Amino acid sequence: MADKNEQSNRDSAKLATTLVHGGRMRSEFCETSEGMFLTSGYCYPNAETAQARMAGDEPGFVYSRYANPTIQMLEDKLALIEGAEACRCTASGMAAISTALIAPCQQGDRIVAAKALFGSCTWILKNLMPKFGIEVEFVDAVDMDAWKAALSKPTRLVLIESPSNPLLEGADIKAIADLTHAAGAELVVDNVFATPMCQKPLELGADWVVYSCTKHMDGQGRVLAGAILGKKEAMDEIFDGYLKHTGPAISPFNAWVVLKGLETMELRVERMASTAAKVADFIADHPAIAEVRYPGRKDHPQYDIFQKQQTGGGTLIALSFKGGKEAAFKAFNAFEIVTISNNLGDAKSLICHPTTTTHRTLSDEEKAEVGLNDSWARLSIGLEHPDDLIADFSNALDKAL
Numbered sequence: 076m077a078d079k080n081e082q083s084n085r086d087s088a089k090l091a092t093t094l095v096h097g098g099r100m101r102s103e104f105c106e107t108s109e110g111m112f113l114t115s116g117y118c119y120p121n122a123e124t125a126q127a128r129m130a131g132d133e134p135g136f137v138y139s140r141y142a143n144p145t146i147q148m149l150e151d152k153l154a155l156i157e158g159a160e161a162c163r164c165t166a167s168g169m170a171a172i173s174t175a176l177i178a179p180c181q182q183g184d185r186i187v188a189a190k191a192l193f194g195s196c197t198w199i200l201k202n203l204m205p206k207f208g209i210e211v212e213f214v215d216a217v218d219m220d221a222w223k224a225a226l227s228k229p230t231r232l233v234l235i236e237s238p239s240n241p242l243l244e245g246a247d248i249k250a251i252a253d254l255t256h257a258a259g260a261e262l263v264v265d266n267v268f269a270t271p272m273c274q275k276p277l278e279l280g281a282d283w284v285v286y287s288c289t290k291h292m293d294g295q296g297r298v299l300a301g302a303i304l305g306k307k308e309a310m311d312e313i314f315d316g317y318l319k320h321t322g323p324a325i326s327p328f329n330a331w332v333v334l335k336g337l338e339t340m341e342l343r344v345e346r347m348a349s350t351a352a353k354v355a356d357f358i359a360d361h362p363a364i365a366e367v368r369y370p371g372r373k374d375h376p377q378y379d380i381f382q383k384q385q386t387g388g389g390t391l392i393a394l395s396f397k398g399g400k401e402a403a404f405k406a407f408n409a410f411e412i413v414t415i416s417n418n419l420g421d422a423k424s425l426i427c428h429p430t431t432t433t434h435r436t437l438s439d440e441e442k443a444e445v446g447l448n449d450s451w452a453r454l455s456i457g458l459e460h461p462d463d464l465i466a467d468f469s470n471a472l473d474k475a476l
C-alpha cells in the first residue's frame with residue numbers, strides 16, 4: 076500500500092472525520108474511494124518471500140481467510156471509532172458473537188448471560204455451549220442482586236446486551252463489569268442497539284464489544300457483517316487462530332459496503348434518533364397504546380442508567396398495544412410507510428411483532444421472564460421524514476383502537 080492514512084488515524088480526530096478517513100490505505104493508483112480487493116489469495120515475488128510471509132516473519136497478505144486489505148481497512152476504521160486496540164471482522168454479527176463465546180472457553184468453564192438477548196445468542200448459550208461441557212446461567216439483566224449471586228462463583232465470560240432485544244431494557248454496564256472482573260471473568264457487550272455513537276462499553280469496563288455491522292453500520296439493508304473489538308494482545312492470543320482456521324471471514328465486497336456505510340453513519344444515526352424521540356412521544360400519547368419504551372424518555376424504567384452510559388436514546392422503540400396481538404396486526408397491516416421486517420438499523424423504518432416472529436420459539440415461561448407478550452412490537456426508525464412517519468402511525472394506530 077502506497078499511502079496508509081496516518082493523519083486521520085490519530086486519536087485526536089473527531090468521529091465524523093474518522094468515519095470518513097480512518098483506517099484508509101491507498102494503493103499506488105491513488106484511488107479516492109477505498110479499493111475493493113476481491114481476491115482470495117496473494118502472490119510472492121520469490122520463494123523466499125513466500126516462506127517469510129507464511130511464517131509471519133515479513134509483513135504482507137497471504138490468504139483472505141486470514142487477512143485482506145479491504146477487510147483490514149474496515150477493521151482499522153472500526154477500532155478507531157470504538158477506541159479499541161484491535162478489531163476483527165466476520166461474515167455476520169452471529170459469526171462475531173459465536174466466536175467471542177466459543178474461542179475463549181473450554182470444558183468446565185462457566186458463562187453468565189442476560190436473559191434478554193438476541194435470539195441466536197440465546198440459542199448458542201442454551202443448545203451449543205452445554206454440548207461442550209460449558210455451564211450457562213441466565214440472569215435478569217436489571218437485577219443487580221441476581222448478578223451478585225451469579226457472579227459469586229468463578230466464571231469465564233459474561234454476555235449482555237444493552238439496550239436489549241426486543242424490549243430495550245438497560246443493563247448497568249459499569250456495575251456488571253466490576254462484578255465480572257471480581258469473578259475472574261471477561262465482559263462481552265453486544266452493542267448493536269446502542270451503536271458506537273451512543274455508547275462506549277470499553278470505556279465502561281467491558282473487555283469485548285461485538286457488533287452486527289449488518290445494522291446501523293451498513294445501515295441500508297445490503298450486507299451481513301460482524302465485528303469483535305478489544306485489546307490487541309488478548310485478540311491475537313484468543314481469536315487469531317480460531318478465526319484463521321475455522322473461517323468465518325467476511326467477503327471483501329461486504330466489508331467494502333460497510334466501509335461506505337460508515338462514512339454516513341453519524342448523520343444517519345443522529346437523524347434516526349431525533350426522529351425516534353418524536354415518534355416515541357407521539358405513539359406514547361395514542362389511546363391504542365398501553366406502554367412505550369424508548370431509552371430517551373423519562374418514563375423508561377431504566378432511564379437513569381441510560382442517562383449515565385448512553386449519549387442518546389437510540390433508534391429503536393418498543394410499543395405495547397392495549398388490544399394485544401389483534402390490535403398490533405391491524406396496525407401493522409395498515410402501515411403505508413413503515414415496513415414489516417425483523418431487520419433493524421435500516422434507512423427504512425421497520426416494525427416486527429416479536430412473539431410471532433423473532434421470539435416465536437420462546438416458551439411462555441421464557442417470555443414471562445423477559446416481560447414479553449403478544450402486545451409488544453419492536454420498531455426501528457429509519458430516515459423518512461418524521462412528519463410522514465407520524466402521519467403513518469396516526470392512521471395505523473387509529474385502526475388498532
Ligand SMILES: *Cc1c(COP(=O)(O)O)cnc(C)c1O
Pocket residue numbers: 167168169170172193236240265267268286287288289290299300301419
Ligand atoms: C442482528 C443482531 C445480531 C446478529 O447479527 P447478524 O449480522 O444478523 O448475524 C446480534 N445481536 C443483535 C443485538 C442484533 O440486532
